[in-house]
Amino acid sequence: MNIRLFKPCIGDEELEAIKEAFGRAWLGLGPKVNEFEKMWSNFIGCKDSVGVNSGTAALHLALSSFRFPAGKKVLVPVMTFASTAMAVLYNNLQPVFVDMDEMTSGISMEDLERKYDKDCVAVIPVHFGGHPVAMDQLNSWAKSRNLKVIEDSAHSAGGKYKGKALGTWGDIGCFSFEEKKCMTTGDGGMISSDDEELLKPLRHSRWVGINKDTWQRVKETSSSSHNDPYHWYYEISDIGYKYNMNDLMASIGIVQLDKLENMNNRREEILTAYLQGIQNCEKVRPGIPYHLENSSYWMFMVKVKQRDKFILYMKDKGVSTGVHYIPLTFHPYFQPFKTETPVADQAWKEFVTLPLFPELSTEEINYIIQCINDYKG
Structure with a gap:
């Protein structure tokens, strides 16, 4: 025997989806990303989602959406992948590491209470290995202290807690589609929320701050009635990152989502x-x-x-x-x-x-x- 630890479940369907993208000759941020975002939102039952190139990017941008003052604190489980804490540092905030629950290996509610102080602005629960954090308890605790909840669901695509999809309990949810996870796009991630206004700026942030991505400009100029020599024009009004998902990843994701359950x-x-x-x-x-x-x-x-x-x-x-x-x-x-x-x-x-x-x-x-x-x- 020679048994691998992990292996993505991929086959001919994914190859055909990639061929279709090749046939369109549009590989970057385009219509398939938009399609995947809508399918994902419908699947987990949220109002909007933004596709990015990794779960790390999802966490970074999700936290950035609240525009917390530099130096404020974010409560983070000590047992998690580095990205959870790195996202805090990317936003010029301070991670406060919280102990694990001995039974579940998730974040300890008791230690959360011990580590909290008035400088804390948010908490990032992680569904460790896919095991749900008791989100009803955590949300109640966070709300009473005016903390935002960024739900790190990198480990839990398709999972539910008390009948509600993981990643939809917090103010904003983040998912990973890295090859070892529940489903894959190779690499890739998703940011989801019921607060559409919260997500709207992130579409610009993922595309180096540009207010109109290339596909959006193409769609606007494809109409026969459109006659504007400045169709190429865009503006940058805030800092951004090269974090976009592309159509190759989204094409795989659409097939994988159909297989996820x-x-x-x-x-x-x-x-x-x-x-x-x-x-x-x-x-x-x-x-x-x-x-x-x-x-x-x-x-x-x-x-x-x-x-x-x-x-x-x-x-x-x-x-x-x-x-x-x-x-x-x-x-x-x-x-x-x-x-x-x-x-x-x-x-x-x-x-x-x-x-x-x-x-x-x-x-x-x-x-x-x-x-x-x-x-x-």
Whole structure:
């Protein structure tokens, strides 16, 4: 056996969609991006969405939309990918790292209360591994303190909490379509909200501040009645970034979105098999309390006391593993912002990620389960 950790579920449909984009000879920001944005908004049930080139870009622009004064604080989970905290720094704000909840591995409500002060302006909950934060509780807590909620749903495309789509609970939601996530556009991301006015400036921000992107100008001049030698004219009135999604990415995304529910359902089936298969294993325990209904888990994480030994054991068996994530304050760049996060500082040492992707075969799943159960520690 030689089993990958992750693998995007892509096929002929995506290739045909790319060929169609090639046939139109329009590869950049164009009609397919607009189509994907509308489909995505309909899918999660929000009023508007803006496609960008990464989940990192989505977080950066989402936070920028509130125009917080420089130096204000944003509450961020210490257990997350670097982008969550980098977006805070990109906006000249200060990250305040919050400990993880020992049961869910998500942000700790108790530590949020401890870390909050009057300089905090926002909180960024992350649905760690696809496991939902209790957004009703978090929103109530944030609202009582006049904090904005930027919902980092990079791990949770297609997931729901209490029947409502993840990414639609906060003031603004951010998604990632990087190749390992629930669905992919290669790289790519989306910003979504019910506040259309909040998102409107971000269409300019993603396109270096230009008030009319190229496709928009083409649409305006395509009418036979249009007769304006200044059709090319645009203005820049604010800072912007080269963060746009392009039609190649959107073409893949449209196909992937159609597959998303089936891919998430398949991951649920695989996780069910894993959890049943290791339920009597003393050495290896689930790292997240997987709730397999309307879920969007993109990784299977376990806890193992002697992690390094287990990783080498699985490697010898031909099973890929990973570790998601190191607490951010362990990285040199974030050490100046270090706070007390004792749960995460200890818990991460046991985390191991095992293979999870829709095309895992029954034979591979059973083999991985057998390897786990045979591990002696």
